[in-house]
Amino acid sequence: MDTPAVRTTCPYCGVGCGVLATPRDDGTVAIAGDPEHPANFGRLCSKGSALGETVHLDGRLLEPQIGGKAASWDEALDLVASRFNAVIREHGPDSVAFYVSGQLLTEDYYVANKLMKGFIGSANIDTNSRLCMSSSVAGHMRAFGSDTVPGTYEDLELADLIVLTGSNLAWCHPVLYQRIAAAKVRRPQMRVVLIDPRRTMTADIADMHLPIRADGDTALFVGLLGFLAKEGALDHAYIERHTTGFAAALGLASFCDLDVISQHTGIAPDQLLAFFTLFARTERCVTVYSQGVNQSASGTDKVNAIINCHLATGRIGRPGMGPFSVTGQPNAMGGREVGGLANMLASHMQIENAGHRRLVQDFWASPAIAARPGLKAVDLFKAVGDGRIKALWIMATNPADSMPEADHVAKALKACPFVVVSDINAETDTTAYAHVLLPAAGWGEKDGTVTNSERRISRQRPFLPLPDKAKPDWWIITEVARRMGFAAAFTYQNPAQIFAEHAALSGVENKGSRDFDIAAHAGISARAYDNLAPFQWPQSQHAATGGGRFFADGGFFTPDRRARFVAVPPADTGVIDQRFTLNTGRVRDHWHTMTRTGKSARLSAHFAEPFVEMHPLDAAGRGIADASLVRLNNDYGDIVVRALLTDRQARGSVFVPMHWTNQFARSARVDTLVTSRTDPVSGQPALKMARVDVQPF
């Protein structure tokens, strides 16, 4: 008889859908959407519903390896601990680093962050979430004094206007797209505006598509702020009572003449007027933004330009209103909560704050606490390349493909004296550079929690046995910590104990900012943890219920409890040469470097090979025919992919998906073409704004 269905969550995007997984006697797994999960109410997208096709063990890393040879766990763990200790003794704590992932569960993340920041005493732990949403984190911090998403998914159904900017929701967060599409059928007065250089599939539900020039978003929303002021659409009472800095922000918006904004954004003045008027007149408005905003050298300014418009109209934290950052990965948010970014401390506390450092150190009873921010992802790999980082542990991610200037990253890994990789796969472009390979548990075997884009914490539960010698990430990190000499602080026997400690830390006295507070779950028992139903934070010790929305009545987490307008200048979007602007991103049916979705023939059939989307007129000008092979190159890299000609692509720009690696198509690693230019505030790389030559192959 088949085992009963296990309630878990999808391992892909930040929507965080609930999944019912039923292992069958024949070894397959039946997958269905969980009708009771508040993120998806039973819906799943193509990737989620194909999860059962991706859990087989082909290609899995099933035993530890040292130098390419099988080793015991004791040998591998002893070697990792002793080499890290030796490097720290000789060169100091900042000579080692962890590069982790939004694929880790919160418990894994918590233990990794505790080991690096509290016991090694460095903040050199950064995550691939840096590539995903760190500009949103920085924008939230600047405006709210905390990394707080104010709204809930329900707001997307209650709004009368949804503005989607830098978000191909139809392919990248499909269940949220489905929820909006269904709400639009129920409430025909709802309007959707899509702001994107490409006319993506999301345009199918859009009433208006604004084909914005790459990096034109700041100018657009600064211009919108000026327009709102001119039209008398501001909420002066909210501005007066709950914010500071409005005059300076408005001062920079004084260029709001439609012709000037049109020059910055590439959007025609009449389209601008139509959008601005719709925004001004529609109170229930949510602005959804994602990687098209974040992955930019001006990503944080874009986020604040959007937030400014919501603060100025008081449209925040009320039903159907607010700025809404949608995260890319299943646990990008959980990583933020435990302090998994190099510039954060645990539990939303700040590394630059001596009081916070003392609180965390006392709580952990740790010998050392990182005193300053560590290296952010791009700088971290530069430090690997120039020899400052001498021992690196990579967990659950594939930076040899996914980092900008990916060939330089691969070269840096090759030269690094000691590289440890924890992964579920034996052969990725990154595992090739590992001195030690550690077999990690995969989805369906792992046990822990994740947090989705609306602050909802859900359980990922195991329904398959750990294969061969694979182990959960939290166990691997704990064992290394013990062998490094920190056994007393790393006594965990199961993930419930880690979650209980994480929850207790969130409720410590004198923490200041109480946005992230799940102290209601401090000391949770293993049984209660196992039965934990999805919940939104905050859930403090003092409140019977929690979750919901933030900031309708102010109460920001700044010292004066007021939100800060940020005066942002529009970014320079001028064309700098005759080459094409390269935009990168996801397709509907693949995930990151395809280590899981590449196992499903059904998913691979959507796009069977890598391609470049290009406007037919641009292609004609270069002698490129539809479906022919095309070379894209610049000083950093050189790839060959197939031409897909479509007028969905704006003139002067091309789009190449991010997924294909050496494993699947030797010539198509698109991040080899992307420069390591980053946002000066968030450190997020500009993954959507490289310049490339495009020629027939």
Ligand code: SF4
């Ligand atoms: Fe998974 Fe995202 Fe699809 Fe939901 S929308 S099933 S979380 S990939």
